[in-house]
Amino acid sequence: MRRLLAFLVLLVLCVSRRMNGEVSGxxxxxxxxxxxxxxxxxxxxxxxxxxxxxxxxxxxxxxxxxxxxxxxxxxxxxxxxxxxxxxxxxxxxxxxxxxxxxxxxxxxxxxxxxxxxxxxxxxxxxxxxxxxxxxxxxxxxGLWNWQRFGDGAEDELALEANGDYTRKLGDLKFSNFNNYTKSVPNLLNRVWYQPExxxxxxxxxxxxxxxxxxxxxxxxxxxxxxxxxxxxxxxxxxxxxxxxxxxxxxxxxxxxxxxxxxxxxxxxxxxxxxxxxxxxxxxxxxxxxxxxxxxxxxxxxxxxxxxxxxxxxxxxxxxxxxxxxxxxxxxxxxxxxxxx
The missing domain is CATH 3.40.50.1580 (Nucleoside phosphorylase domain)
Structure with a gap:
């Protein structure tokens, strides 16, 4: 029984050592x-x-x-x-x-x-x-700021003017891809591309x-x-x-x-x-x-x-x-x- 316990302890230590991602000698x-x-x-x-x-x-x-x-x-x-x-x-x-x-x-x-x-x-x-x-x-x-419905481009530009430079890149407006008319709001609103x-x-x-x-x-x-x-x-x-x-x-x-x-x-x-x-x-x-x-x-x-x-x-x-x-x-x- 003692040998089994010792083996299990050693096994746990080896597994935990590997899980640490450590570079061995x-x-x-x-x-x-x-x-x-x-x-x-x-x-x-x-x-x-x-x-x-x-x-x-x-x-x-x-x-x-x-x-x-x-x-x-x-x-x-x-x-x-x-x-x-x-x-x-x-x-x-x-x-x-x-x-x-x-x-x-x-x-x-x-x-x-x-x-x-x-x-x-x-x-x-x-x-x-x-x-x-x-x-x-x-x-x-793939790093996006996805706007809530109702916010527009002017809201993002205001944030940029106030120093929020993570939102200064162009946007994807989903209503531009509506099947019938671009003037109808789309609940997906728009995505702003952000830098890393x-x-x-x-x-x-x-x-x-x-x-x-x-x-x-x-x-x-x-x-x-x-x-x-x-x-x-x-x-x-x-x-x-x-x-x-x-x-x-x-x-x-x-x-x-x-x-x-x-x-x-x-x-x-x-x-x-x-x-x-x-x-x-x-x-x-x-x-x-x-x-x-x-x-x-x-x-x-x-x-x-x-x-x-x-x-x-x-x-x-x-x-x-x-x-x-x-x-x-x-x-x-x-x-x-x-x-x-």
Missing amino acids: QNWKEINKINRKGPYTGIVVPNAFEMNPLLQSSSFHADPKLPFFDFAGRRFRIGELEKKRVIIVMTGLSMLNAGFATQLLVTLFKVKGVVHYGIAGNANPQLQIGDVTIPQFWAHT EVFPLNSIPELRQHAFWVPVNNTYFNIAAKLKNVTLEGCVNTTCLPRKPTVVRVKRGVSSNVFVDNKAYREFLSSKFNATPIDMESAAVALICLQYKTPFIAIRALSDLAGGGSSLSNEASLFASLASQNAVIVLIKFISLLVS
Whole structure:
């Protein structure tokens, strides 16, 4: 009985130790061993179907001695891509997962820059499925102030005039999307978009700064200009796109915890924010890199029209694999152009 009690106490202590999220001494040894070979370029990817084409590429070579490091439910894959040292981590879906994985990446490892890639919906009618977009700015468009029915734009502007700068960004007025007439009030009223609060490293603790449009690294964005002639895939089996996909640097991309498959909202994001790719992770990666002053860029291949197409179903079911492959093609070429 005493042995059983001792075992149960030891088990509880081990579980509680793991639940604390503490980095063990053995983990630190492995992290230090990895960092001695750094610095690395961090590669952040949302899901397995986007990551697998990269891992299966002949350009990627896992580290023969320490190919991966597991921590907090994430696997950090160590190796070389185009002879550049890289650490690859899969985030999982959503802003929370993307931010958490990126936070671990830039705090645990010696990372000199972060490249995020994956697929996205398309809000830009000038581009097509299969094109690969590289925005200059990213915003989180899921932090809202949802007005009560009866309040109008003048109430928000008054708050802004009094110094409430969290409400200064444009609004989505639901009555504009009424089926019959815009003049009839809508009980949903309107949503005001708010900037994120960031706590930059090495600043005064708890001193918040607002951030909405987060820029990518200028050097990375200039390198991306050299990718416009990269050859991309244009067919899935016997189904081919109207033209060969291209790589395009665009002004803005947006992210939120919303899978956008709605024509009206797609058009709103395009007209209001001049957004092209719409996804669920990139802005979170951008915000973490902003706080840690880490160079960042995102590469997003367009897999669907975010509800804007003529098809009754979302196009990603057909073109996600093609878009994933195109994103990987562009990523590999981008890494090859980085200075070691």
